[in-house]
Amino acid sequence: MYPEDLKYSKEHEWVRLNGNIAEVGVTVFAQESLGDVVFVDLPAEGTEIEQFSKFGEIESVKAVSDLFSPVGGKIVEVNSSATDSPEVVNEEPYGTGWLIKIELSDTAQLDTLMDAATYQATLD
Amino acid sequence: MTITTSAGDIDRRLLMDRSVAGRKAFTLPESDVPAQKLPDSSFLRDDVELPEVSQLEVIRYFSVLSQLNFSIDTNFYPLGSCTMKYNPKINDELANLPGLADIHPLQPDETVQGAIRLLKNLQDDLGEITGLVGVSLAPLAGAQGEYAGLLVARAYHESQNDSARTVAIVPDSAHGTNPASAAMAGLEVVTVRSDDQGNVDVENLRELANESTAVFMLTIPSTLGLFEPNILEINKIVHDAGGLVYADGANLNALLGLVKLGDLGVDICHSNLHKTFSTPHGGGGPGSGPVMVTDELAKFLPKPVAMKTDAGYVMATPEMSIGAINGFHGSFSIAARAYAYIKTLGLEGLQSVSENAIISANYIQAKLRDKYNIAADRYCMHETVLSATKQKKRGVAGLDIAKRLLDFGIHAPTMYFPMIIDEALMVEPTESESKETLDHFIAVMRQIDDEIDSSPELILEAPHDLPVTRLDEATAARKPVLRWTAESNFLSS
Numbered sequence: 001m002y003p004e005d006l007k008y009s010k011e012h013e014w015v016r017l018n019g020n021i022a023e024v025g026v027t028v029f030a031q032e033s034l035g036d037v038v039f040v041d042l043p044a045e046g047t048e049i050e051q052f053s054k055f056g057e058i059e060s061v062k063a064v065s066d067l068f069s070p071v072g073g074k075i076v077e078v079n080s081s082a083t084d085s086p087e088v089v090n091e092e093p094y095g096t097g098w099l100i101k102i103e104l105s106d107t108a109q110l111d112t113l114m115d116a117a118t119y120q121a122t123l124d
Numbered sequence: 125m126t127i128t129t130s131a132g133d134i135d136r137r138l139l140m141d142r143s144v145a146g147r148k149a150f151t152l153p154e155s156d157v158p159a160q161k162l163p164d165s166s167f168l169r170d171d172v173e174l175p176e177v178s179q180l181e182v183i184r185y186f187s188v189l190s191q192l193n194f195s196i197d198t199n200f201y202p203l204g205s206c207t208m209k210y211n212p213k214i215n216d217e218l219a220n221l222p223g224l225a226d227i228h229p230l231q232p233d234e235t236v237q238g239a240i241r242l243l244k245n246l247q248d249d250l251g252e253i254t255g256l257v258g259v260s261l262a263p264l265a266g267a268q269g270e271y272a273g274l275l276v277a278r279a280y281h282e283s284q285n286d287s288a289r290t291v292a293i294v295p296d297s298a299h300g301t302n303p304a305s306a307a308m309a310g311l312e313v314v315t316v317r318s319d320d321q322g323n324v325d326v327e328n329l330r331e332l333a334n335e336s337t338a339v340f341m342l343t344i345p346s347t348l349g350l351f352e353p354n355i356l357e358i359n360k361i362v363h364d365a366g367g368l369v370y371a372d373g374a375n376l377n378a379l380l381g382l383v384k385l386g387d388l389g390v391d392i393c394h395s396n397l398h399k400t401f402s403t404p405h406g407g408g409g410p411g412s413g414p415v416m417v418t419d420e421l422a423k424f425l426p427k428p429v430a431m432k433t434d435a436g437y438v439m440a441t442p443e444m445s446i447g448a449i450n451g452f453h454g455s456f457s458i459a460a461r462a463y464a465y466i467k468t469l470g471l472e473g474l475q476s477v478s479e480n481a482i483i484s485a486n487y488i489q490a491k492l493r494d495k496y497n498i499a500a501d502r503y504c505m506h507e508t509v510l511s512a513t514k515q516k517k518r519g520v521a522g523l524d525i526a527k528r529l530l531d532f533g534i535h536a537p538t539m540y541f542p543m544i545i546d547e548a549l550m551v552e553p554t555e556s557e558s559k560e561t562l563d564h565f566i567a568v569m570r571q572i573d574d575e576i577d578s579s580p581e582l583i584l585e586a587p588h589d590l591p592v593t594r595l596d597e598a599t600a601a602r603k604p605v606l607r608w609t610a611e612s613n614f615l616s617s
């Protein structure tokens with residue numbers, strides 16, 4: 001449920017690094033706690049964000065929650081299938097349900113995040 | 125066409141679907157005046173589909189709908205934070221007396237002296253109940269009461285040439301309207317954490333309170349149904365920093381005659397008449413959220429405020445009023461109900477309202493704590509927040525339990541609020557319910573917990589016996605159908 005090759009934040013987002021591009025989404029835990037996701041609000045491409053700052057909102061049948069970026073940098077791509085068909089966030093949170101891609105300002109930021117085992121330990 | 129459902133032969137067609145071209149519910153006599161052309165008929169449309177039905181069909185349609193309704197008049201309704209208690213019908217009748225119902229807000233004051241006197245007396249009673257003597261009945265809902273109260277706080281700081289106070293500190297457990305009202309009042313919202321007991325984290329508050337603090341918003345009882353034990357210390361911290369204390373008294377049902385917010389050092393509060401004072405919150409109708417302030421702050425209150433002068437009762441504008449926050453006098457008929465309720469019960473009656481509300485909630489909590497986790501396991505006030513985390517681990521979520529309760533004729537508790545509690549089920553039994561009803565609820569909750577192991581599908585597929593069964597809430601939110609069209613066939617979908 002928590003792939004080894006990803007890094008995790010305590011706000012239940014994950015990061016997958018490809019070169020200096022970080023793909024960001026929410027974890028299985030987040031997706032399950034939220035319940036059926038009905039709306040995702042993401043920023044425009046080109047927006048600069050800081051690590052751990054709010055970048056959008058995710059709404060489920062239960063509640064609206066803020067999304068916090070586990071890394072900082074420039075948003076280079078936004079997943080329109082997540083905004084158009086929010087159910088992909090429930091179905092494939094680590095795949096087609098990714099949210100944004102960020103051009104990292106500082107790869108050292110990844111060191112402040114958790115690996116899969118550490119993250120999973122925080123959930124119990 | 126007859127549609128048979130499991131719940132009997134209920135005709136579920138919408139009024140639109142019953143339409144037959146040319147059918148109508150009236151017959152007009154032949155016109156005996158010459159026909160006139162409208163000067164401008166360009167706004168008349170014939171593309172609007174309206175139901176063409178008879179009077180009898182309209183009556184049947186709405187009568188059946190009203191029978192399908194789940195209401196406090198038919199069922200136990202422990203919807204936390206909504207205070208779905210019994211509101212005596214006589215208060216509706218009194219509010220509908222012609223002298224109260226058939227008057228107009230634009231009538232000159234001297235022709236509605238009784239009505240203004242009622243408002244003045246209600247202001248005085250609410251001042252007495254809360255210990256905050258400056259009262260305006262203008263706000264039309266709890267949220268608007270908050271907004272008005274926060275504008276009063278801003279006006280006060282400005283009058284002190286202290287306009288650098290721009291921050292509202294709000295607990296993470298607060299009702300969503302608190303930060304929203306603060307933002308709307310032009311304040312910056314800073315969140316203070318709750319500690320592991322569900323109280324305000326006093327040390328965190330101490331770090332946050334400073335010369336930019338305009339106001340601290342404390343919900344009391346808190347959204348966890350708890351009395352804040354550190355309230356005196358909290359108020360001192362805020363006052364020492366130069367800020368004002370705002371109490372969200374939406375749920376005053378727990379405090380009547382027991383605690384006066386003013387005595388605790390609160391400067392401003394609001395209350396929801398449409399919870400505690402004879403109008404239900406869940407009713408969806410008009411509301412009333414009076415704002416109460418200290419004597420010192422009364423001059424900033426929103427207008428109009430009922431006052432007594434030598435010449436009689438008048439609707440007046442306080443000296444440095446923040447102005448009007450809506451048209452006219454607020455929700456007059458809700459105020460009339462509240463006044464009837466307060467006068468009927470008197471101080472002793474109001475006190476026993478709160479005592480019984482508190483005892484009922486604690487009884488439920490005590491009888492369920494071995495099966496369900498309690499968000500903060502200590503004496504609660506008028507409601508208890510259960511957390512269905514143990515049940516979730518066994519495969520049944522709070523939502524499923526709420527749905528299953530419907531099968532037993534019990535309205536669902538408030539779910540997933542407050543948001544800091546996982547799988548929250550917020551139960552507010554109110555003072556109105558008999559011990560038998562509370563025992564029935566307790567027995568049902570215990571049985572549902574047993575069903576998780578014996579027959580979980582009973583819970584996961586609930587409700588079974590209602591006119592509509594489990595709704596597809598996700599699709600309803602993702603692809604809402606908001607308007608009837610000839611193509612939208614609600615019955616087959």
Ligand SMILES: Cc1ncc(COP(=O)(O)O)c(C=O)c1O
Pocket residue numbers: 205206265266267268299301302343347372374375396405411413
């Ligand atoms: C604690 C609290 N504050 C504020 C409100 C807002 O009241 P209203 O819905 O009338 O705006 C509520 C409503 O339930 C509440 O429970």
